[in-house]
Amino acid sequence: MSIRVSKSKQSELNAEQLTVFVADENTRITVQEAIQANWPAATIHDGGLPAALGMLSQEVSPPLLVIDVSGSDDPVGALRSLKTLCEPSTRIVLMGDVNDVTLYRDITQLGAVDYLVKPISADDLVSALRTQEKPKETVGPEEKKLRVIAVIGARGGAGASTVAVNTAWIMANELDRTVALIDLDLQFGTVTLSLDLEPSHGLREAFEKPDRIDGLFIASAMAHESENLFVLGSEEGLDRVVDVRPEAFDILLDALPDDFDCAVIDLPARLAVARPEWLARADMIAVVSDLSLAGMRDTMRIAHLAREIAPDTALTIIANKVAGPKSGELPKAEFQRGTELPVKHFLPSDLKLASAAANAGKPFPVVGKRTPLVKELRRAAEVLSGERPVESRSSGGFGKLFKLGK
Ligand SMILES: Nc1ncnc2c1ncn2[C@@H]1O[C@H](COP(=O)(O)OP(=O)(O)OP(=O)(O)O)[C@@H](O)[C@H]1O
Ligand SMILES: [Mg+2]
Structure with a gap:
């Protein structure tokens, strides 16, 4: 299971609070396409993981970060470093070029919201960011009681x-x-x-x-x-x-x-x-x-x-x-x-x-x-x-x- 969060259980995702770090031009174009229609005020930075680590060591982390870690020998270690620099409430989506189910599990276990394997499509990114906004479809009209x-x-x-x-x-x-x-x-x-x-x-x-x-x-x-x-x-x-x-x-x-x-x-x-x-x-x-x-x-x-x-x-x-x-x-x-x-x-x-x-x-x-x-x-x-x-x-x-x- 991945945790889905119904609309009522989250604060609105403020467009300006989304920051993306890309590592190559093709991904930049795809990310631009994904965010311009949905989160037009989001910011995109070049430089991938090193640039993200640089910014986070200077500034308070934004609520939602999308970071391209491709090229990193150790994406799990990279996520650990990112988490030490981020506010606990920051949600992190990683993109990378390694397609491996164990890596996906390790990354999500460490608390990343998602891991997207490159090349990504604009739809992949939009749905990764939107999944958590979607009302839960499998629950009937009666709310399940915790x-x-x-x-x-x-x-x-x-x-x-x-x-x-x-x-x-x-x-x-x-x-x-x-x-x-x-x-x-x-x-x-x-x-x-x-x-x-x-x-x-x-x-x-x-x-x-x-x-x-x-x-x-x-x-x-x-x-x-x-x-x-x-x-x-x-x-x-x-x-x-x-x-x-x-x-x-x-x-x-x-x-x-x-x-x-x-x-x-x-x-x-x-x-x-x-x-x-x-x-x-x-x-x-x-x-x-x-x-x-x-x-x-x-x-x-x-x-x-x-x-x-x-x-x-x-x-x-x-x-x-x-x-x-x-x-x-x-x-x-x-x-x-x-x-x-x-x-x-x-x-x-x-x-x-x-x-x-x-x-x-x-x-x-x-x-x-x-x-x-x-x-x-x-x-x-x-x-x-x-x-x-x-x-x-x-x-x-x-x-x-x-x-x-x-
Ligand atoms: N049925 C059991 N048989 C043997 N050892 C047990 C058993 N239940 C617990 N222990 C051991 O007893 C120790 C204390 O257990 P645990 O940490 O669960 O207690 P606790 O009530 O949560 O303690 P605390 O007050 O520190 O929170 C642990 O080392 C645990 O492995
Ligand atoms: Mg205890």
Whole structure:
């Protein structure tokens, strides 16, 4: 899938905000033909990539850039350099002379809006720039509703990011949902790291200046893990505090392109407490905890907060890193009594799988497809995605793997 952005989800493309760098005369003629009818005030520069890098090192980047990178030995590296010089909200379309599907994938994964293979036609360019303006044709008269799933860890390190990443991956790659996976831990988030994807600065900008968010902004800030999974995560420096505007979450979700079925949000507990109103936006809240006393206490506290702020939102408790009675963890029944909530999923501890996945930068289902942990993550993904009702549970749960205390 490429993300299409309906007209209502983007600000108008202002003709003067389009800047093109061409590398040869034929392309210049084609680009001129393409833009004169549609974006007459756009500017065209000669000199291709070197000229673009030169201008961007001096000036603030325009909202939309089309750059001919032909001749470059490393178009992906070129895009990386361009992105370091550009504002996070700048959308980049590349043109080049290498026709290679892997290159196309790498370039779009890095956040370019499109890659056009030369020789391009005027129609190719117009449609690349217009695709994002087109209203979505495949959606019926009824707007598809985005299902927002907030995953919160009751304790640091309980495995909230692991659950968010792997259930989102399963939804996208096994349940055929189009998923936006969003890591709201802007400084210490691990979502992009665990999928070996590039972090972006898009979220910081979105959080601090939500009025700048639109569908095109989000589409260019997201990394593409696969056809159905798009990831927004950051690795902001520790030298500055990110100012989180209260309205940012709603604006971000509203601006997500219509193609998305689900948004899986890795929501740090501290942020959920600071902005509890964000919980009301979720269709499903999953609280992830280990079976510790502190986890029991904080699962209960977060669940109460969720009930108070979002009484109609489905809530599910996921116990993670469950290692059985000999590990010293609380027995299942005691944990449930303490939280006053039924635990819907018990995810076994699997250190070998967790470290193999981390080292490979791959999700658990890719590294350990048939492990008990992945099987239980699949059940959790079915519930979180709405495929299976919260109440229903197959008989093959964790209770069969370990005889948990009553
Ligand atoms: N079921 C599991 N078995 C073994 N290791 C696990 C399991 N779940 C998560 N882990 C590992 O535990 C560590 C912490 O997991 P994760 O980062 O998902 O926790 P978190 O709740 O998001 O932490 P933080 O509070 O830092 O955001 C990671 O190294 C992860 O691979
Ligand atoms: Mg985390």
